[in-house]
Amino acid sequence: MGWLQSLFSPLKKLWFRLHSAPKKRRGIYILYEDVKSCPYEDVHVLWSILVESHTLRTKV
Incomplete structure (x- = not known):
């Protein structure tokens, strides 16, 4: 029965x-x-740059 427990x-x-x-x-x-x-x-501008660079990295 040990093998059954190791399976589940x-x-x-x-x-x-x-x-x-x-x-x-x-x-x-x-x-x-x-x-x-x-x-x-400026925080919103930096956020948009960060998001764009992140999406470019994930597409490559």
């Missing part, structure tokens, strides 16, 4: 990982709400 253990871990509460997104986008609420225009 990884499947059980995968099941719990897929059906657990979703985690917050990671990366630069966790700062999006802070940047959006910031009143300074």
Whole structure:
């Protein structure tokens, strides 16, 4: 029966990982709400540059 448990253990871990509460997104986008609420225009310009460079890197 030990082999049966060793077979189902990884499947059980995968099941719990897929059906657990979703985690917050990671990366630069966790700062999006802070940047959006910031009143300074230069912060918004820097954010747009950062997002553009990030999307260019992910496309390549």
